[in-house]
Amino acid sequence: MEAGRRPTHTDLKRELNLADADKAAILLLAHGSPESVDGIAEFLRGVTGGRPVPDQVIDEVKHRYGLIGRSPLQEITFRQGALLAENLGLPVYVGMRNWNPYIPDVVRTMAKDGVQRAVAICMAPQNSRTSVGLYRRAAIGEKGAPFSLDFVESWHDHPLLIQAFAEKLTAGWTRVCAEAGMKVPIIFTAHSVPERTITDGDPYREQAHETANLVANKAAVPTRDWTFAFQSQGMSGGTWIGPTVENTILSLKQHGHRGVFIQPVGFLCDHVEILYDIDIAFKQFAEKQGMRLWRAESLNDSPTLIAALADVAQSRTGQLRAMRS
Numbered sequence: 001m002e003a004g005r006r007p008t009h010t011d012l013k014r015e016l017n018l019a020d021a022d023k024a025a026i027l028l029l030a031h032g033s034p035e036s037v038d039g040i041a042e043f044l045r046g047v048t049g050g051r052p053v054p055d056q057v058i059d060e061v062k063h064r065y066g067l068i069g070r071s072p073l074q075e076i077t078f079r080q081g082a083l084l085a086e087n088l089g090l091p092v093y094v095g096m097r098n099w100n101p102y103i104p105d106v107v108r109t110m111a112k113d114g115v116q117r118a119v120a121i122c123m124a125p126q127n128s129r130t131s132v133g134l135y136r137r138a139a140i141g142e143k144g145a146p147f148s149l150d151f152v153e154s155w156h157d158h159p160l161l162i163q164a165f166a167e168k169l170t171a172g173w174t175r176v177c178a179e180a181g182m183k184v185p186i187i188f189t190a191h192s193v194p195e196r197t198i199t200d201g202d203p204y205r206e207q208a209h210e211t212a213n214l215v216a217n218k219a220a221v222p223t224r225d226w227t228f229a230f231q232s233q234g235m236s237g238g239t240w241i242g243p244t245v246e247n248t249i250l251s252l253k254q255h256g257h258r259g260v261f262i263q264p265v266g267f268l269c270d271h272v273e274i275l276y277d278i279d280i281a282f283k284q285f286a287e288k289q290g291m292r293l294w295r296a297e298s299l300n301d302s303p304t305l306i307a308a309l310a311d312v313a314q315s316r317t318g319q320l321r322a323m324r325s
Contacts, residue, residue, distance in 0.1 A: 025091045025115045026313050027149075028081050029103060029135040030123040032096025033073040033271055037062045039099070046098040057235050064276040073271035074099070076300050077123060080269070080309070083301055087310045093118075095139070103138035111146040119313045120151045123268050125161055126211060127154035128204035130193045150316045156207040157214055160308035164299050165211070166218035169263050172296040173221070176261050183225055184259045184294070185252050187245060188212035190266025191273060192230035195239040205241060211265045227252075231264075231282075232273045245282050253289050260286060262295040268305065270298045 034043045040062050044053045065071065078094055085092040091113075095106035110118065120139055124131045136151055155161060169186070176184050190208035198205050212228050229248040233240035243251075249260055262278055278295050286293035299305040 023114065023116050025093055025110060025113075025118045026081075026084060026088065027106070027110065027118050027120040027139065028077065028084070028092060028094045028123055028309075029120060029139060030073065030077045030094065030096055031131070031271075032099030032102075033071040034065075034099055035070050035074060037065045040065060043098055060235065061272075064272055064280075067280055068272060068275040071271050071275070073269060076269040076271075079301050080123070080306065083306045084309050084313075087306055088313060091115075097135055097138055103135065104141060107139055107141070107145060115147050117148040118145075118150070119316050120149055121155070121309060121312055122152065124266070125154060125156040125158070125268070126190060126204050126207040126266060127156070128193050128197060128202050129200075130197050130202075130204075131191075152312055152316060154203070154207060155308070155312045156211045158308050158312060160304055160311055162211070162214045162218050164302050164304035164308060165215040165263065165265055165296075167302070167304060168296040168299065169215060169219045169221070172263075172294065173219075173261050176259075176294045180259050180292070184261045185257050186216075186221060186226040186261045186263055187248055187252075188215065188226060188228045189231045189245060189262055189264045189278075192233045192240040192242065192244075194234070195241055198241055208266055212263075215263070215265055232277050246285055249282070249286055249289060249291065249293075253291060258290065259292040259294070262293065264295070264298070267298065269300050274298055 032043070032046075034040060041053070041058050044058060044061060045051075074096070077096075081092040081094045093106050093110055095101060095103035097103055101109075120135075122132045122135050124135075127133075132153060139145060139149065139151065173184070173186060188211075190211070193202070193204055208230070209228055212226070216223070216226050227248060229243050229245045230241050231245045233242075233244060245262070252260055262282065264274060264278070267274060274295075278293075283293045
């Protein structure tokens, strides 16, 4: 395969050299993201389900993408898929809800490839109808999936996912506290969702908090040293769940802190909500308050994350390889 080229599903099957790779497979589902500012308008129309997007919103998102250069979400998710395929010895397909390759197109490709049984895993471990629910709808379609599809609703508390986050937290926080000469408070974060979603019984808020609590316990972080906030509230109006990161930073400042360490637990790789919202916007906000801001490294291609994905897939079938018999 040429250097730098994204692995295709055909590449994965060829490299795995599986005689029966067309029978069982894994489907990773993600939000999707355009690689450059040229695709922003089309991307946002997908996010809103075709509803008109105000020009000022398009311009603002273009501005953010311009500052970070590009979003690596697509590239990293495909790399995660390739590593998972290597781990499991099964083909792994990747579908995006709001960008190419779109989930319904990937499902059709899987059917053409002869897939008979598959496990679908969302690269959003906490379950919300605004993310996982939409992924499920895209994968199953109005007429149902063309093969047996075991859909993982959530895996926010999986021990290996918790370990993966804790590894990044321990490495980063230890270094930052040594640099600062004191304990720096941690803000765990996850993407905000509209308040109306939560009032309808959505489990997302509780699951996000549970992930953070489990990571803190795994990393032996005392309760007094961490808090939680929701980030990246939408620009479309309406009430989104909080507290916001900005308000949390202000609260920590009022308690005498001069720095914060952010550990996202709702994201599995670098993308605009990490590279712009945290690394640029929140950092600038903190600096204006006379504070410093650091964050943990994203999981990206963490071996522990890949092991977590593999275990999630295997746990849904007992022994995933038995699906191929």
